[in-house]
Every structure is written in structure tokens, then in C-alpha cells.
Amino acid sequence: MKVFQSISEFNCTKKTVVTLGTFDGVHLGHQKIINRLLNSLENQNLESVVLTFTQHPRNVLYTETKIKLLNTNEEKVQLLEKKGVNNLIIQNFDTAFSELSGEEFVKNILVEKLNIQKIIIGYDHRFGKNRLSDIHDLIYFGKKYHFDVEQISAQEINDISISSTQIRKSISEGNIKLANQYLGYNYTFSGIVVSGRQLGRTINFPTANLVLENNQKITPKIGVYIVESVIQNKRIEGMMNIGYKPTIDGKEISIEVHFFDFNQDIYDQKITVSLLEYIRDEIKFDSFEELQVQLQKDKKISFEYFNKK
Template identity: 75%
Template sequence: MRVFHSISEFNCVKKTVVTLGTFDGVHLGHQKIINRILNNTENRNLESVVLTFSQHPRSVLQAESNIKLLNTNEEKILLLEKKGVDNLIIHPFDTEFSEMTGEEFVKKILVDKLNIKKIIIGYDHRFGKNRASDIHDLIQFGQKYHFDVEQISAKEIDEISISSTKIRNAILEGNIALANQYLGYPYSFSGKVVKGRQLGRTIDFPTANIVIENLQKIIPANGVYIVEGFWNNQTHQGMMNIGNKPTVDGKNLSIEIHFFDINQDLYDQEITIGVHKFIRNEVKFHSIDDLKLQLQNDRETALLYFSKNR
């Protein structure tokens, strides 16, 4: 897959089949559209193009917006590459771009830059300045500039009934099972291992403390989760606590992972965490012994889960 960080960088002699959107999460609804594009390019001397943005449009157009995202740009690239997309354009979304009318966008971007043969888009997609243009306008522009328009119908999309907003809300509420169902894969995030208070070592549950540097990345609700960690081309099973560690008088939010088969320092290691299942809420225990007993039970729950889901 070729990746471009601006529309101006893109150049393709072949005609293209295009879709566009934020694609946050690259969830099952997005995958349905991408599969349609790939079916249209297969064995037809056409190339697939996904046009997305380096910033969520809402964060640019709504100054007060503090939207959290399911994917970083790096994660989005990996997910779309796995799908088999030929070309991915991650264009900077700014106020100048948002001021283009619908027809200006079609002529200057789709026709002149992307060499479009066909566009595949959701029935409810809106575009252009103030989101004033819709699928009916796009069909008219297609007739004028000689490209085909295929819309994913309301019925098809409603069969899945997925939106990035629903997934974000599920993760923030700790409903990771629903989020993963909509995504089609375990929700994940990456971070660097930093030194913590090392209290877990004293009760035989050493943990890796993760710091997520991307402040827009969604962090799941406080609680205990079944997870997998990925680094150095290896996968390690474990369990994760997100919260303030009230039993040991913790005061700051922390993300700590206990890996079942690792007992070594991972400081400064960049780790990706795939979140599989919510186990329980974070609670304050009466004693360290009670906490340790619960952690043993959590570990057994996680190991049983992995034994059933290999």
C-alpha cells in the first residue's frame, strides 16, 4: 500500500475507485465500504484509493471539541494495509480545505488529482463547505464530470448499525465486548513502559506501567481487563488495571499490565495492548491480602478465557 500525507503528493496514471471519510476505528461498517472498493478494482486495471484526514474534521471546525479517537494515524495505516487497499491519502484537514464547495472538491480533488473512475460512499455522506452537498449532488457531479457513483444504502448500513461514536462510548463505559464486536478486532492502544512504584512485585504481581503519549487516544473505563501485549514480534497474555489503585492509596490514573509469562524489566519498551474482555470494576480492598487473593482470581479468569479462545 502506498501512503501519501497530502493530496498533492498523489499521482496515479490508472483510473481509481475512491472512498473518503475519517475512518476512525476502521470498523465493520468501514470495512464493508472498503470491501466494495476492492471488489470494483479487482482485475479491472483500476486502483483503490482511501482519502482520509490527519485530523478529525470536528476538531478543526468545532474549537470546543475535545474528541477522543479510536485510531492514531499509524494504527489506521496498519488496518487499511491489512485490508489490501492500494493507496491511502492522509490529508491535513484545515479551514481552507473546509471552505471548498462541493463542486470545487469534486473537480479539483476527485477529478483533477485522484483521476477518479468511480466513488463509493455511504448514503448519508455530506461534503463541501458547511457540509452542504449530499449524495444527490454527487450523482449530478458524476454525470457532469464522467465518473460513476455507488452508494451504500441505508438498509445495508443499518444491517450493521455501527458508528465510530457508538464504539467510543462503549469503550469509555467499559463495554469492551460491544466495542470489539463493532470493530471486528480487539481494541488496542500503544504506550511506553515507565517506572512505577513497584508495589506489584511485593505481592508477586509485577506490572508494566504504560504511558500513552497520544492525548487524543481513548482510554477504556477504569477497571480490570483481559489483555494481550505485543512487542518484538511476540505476543504475551496478561491482565490490565486502569485506575487509581485505591487499596494502596494511589492518587493518579495509571495503566498497569501484569503479564503471565514475563518477569523482567520492560522499561522504555514500546508495547501495544489488545483489550479482550472486561473482568470487573476497580475496588478498594480491606487489606493487601484481600487484593492479592482477588488478583489470583482475576488471573485464573484470564487464563480460562485464553484457554477457551485460542
């Protein structure tokens, strides 16, 4: 898959089939659209193009509310590459881009830059300055500039909308199992392993302390989770705590992962953690001994989970 950091970088002599959107999460609903995009290429000398954006357009147009994202751009690239997309354009969505009229967007970008033959888009998609253009305008422009428009049905769009909303809600509530079902894969985040206070070592639960790679990504509910990572091409099982560490009067949110049967030095390395199951809320204990007992219980629950899996 070829990745372009702006529309201006894209150049293709073949005609293209295009879809566009934020594709945050690249969840099962999005994957249906991508499959339709790829199916449109069969027996035709065409290239697929996904046009997406560096940030969620709502975070630019409506500054009073900020949407936390399910994917970093790097994760989005990896997910779309797995689907077999030919070309991915990650366009910076800024005020200037939002000022393009509907016809300017169609003529200057879809037709002249993307060499479009067909677009696959939601029936309720709105575009152009102040979002004044809709699917009827797009169909009109398609006839004017000689490209086809394939609408995604109301039911499919509703499924996609519900999925995006439900995934964010599920993650914020700790319902990782449901979020993973909607995503079609396990929710992940990445961070750099940094040196902590090493208090976990004193109770035989050493942890990798993570500093998140991207603060625009939604952070799961505070609590304890069953997780896994791939470190040096090996799958490593573990459990993770997200929270304030109330037993030691922590003041800031920290993320600590205790890996099972693993003792390698991974300081300053970037690791990706996949969330599998929520175990419990964070608890303040009266002593380290009580904390250690609870961690043993959490570990047992985690082992049972992996054994069943």
C-alpha cells in the same frame, strides 16, 4: 500500500476508484465499504484510493465537542493495509480544507488530483463549505466531470453509524467483548513502558506501567481487564488495571499490565495491548494483603479465560 500524508503528494497515472471518510475504527461496517471498493477494481486497470483525515472533521468544525478516536493514524494505516488497499491518503483536515466549495472539492481534488473514475460514497454524505453539497450534487458533478457515483444504502450507512457509536459506548462502559465484535478485531492501544513505584513487586504482581502513545484515543472504562500483547514476536498473556490505584491513594489515572510467565526488561519499549475481557471495577482495599488476594482471583479468572480460548 502506498501512504501519502496529503493529497498534494498523490500522483497516479491510472484512473482510480475512491472512497472517503474518517474510517475511525476500520470496523466491520467500514470493511464492507472497503470490500466494495476493492471489488470495483476487478478486471479493470484501476487503483483503489482511500481518502481519510488526520483528525475527525467534527473536532475541527465543532470545537465545543471533542470525539475521542478508536484508532491512531498508525493503526488505521495497518488495518487498511491488511485489507489490500492500493493507496491511502491521510489529509490534514483544517479550516482551509473545510472552506472548499463542493465543486472545488470535486474538480480540484477528485478529478485533477485523484484522477477519479468512480467514487463509492454514502447516500447521506455531505461535503464542501458548510456541508452544503449532497449526493445529488455529487451525481451532477459526476456527469459533468465524467466519473461514476456508487451510493452506499441507508441501511449500510445506518449499520456503520450504529457501529461507531456503539463501539465508543461499549469501550467507555467496559463492554470490550461487544466492542470487539463490532470492530471485527480486538481493541488495542499502545504506550511506552516507564518505571513506576514498583509496589506490585512487593506482592508478587510486578507490572509494566504504560504512558499512552496518543491522548486523542478513547481510554477504556476504569477497571481490570484480561489482555494480551505481542512482545519480541511472542504472544504474552496478562491482566491490566486502568485507574487511580485507590489502595495507595493514587491521584492520576495509571495503566499497569501484569504479564504472566514473563520477566524480561521492557523499560522504554513501546508495546501494544489488546483488550479481551473486562473482569471487574477498580476497588479500594484496606490493605495490600486484601489487594493481593483479589489479584490472585483476577489471575485465576484470566487463566480460565485463556484455557477456554
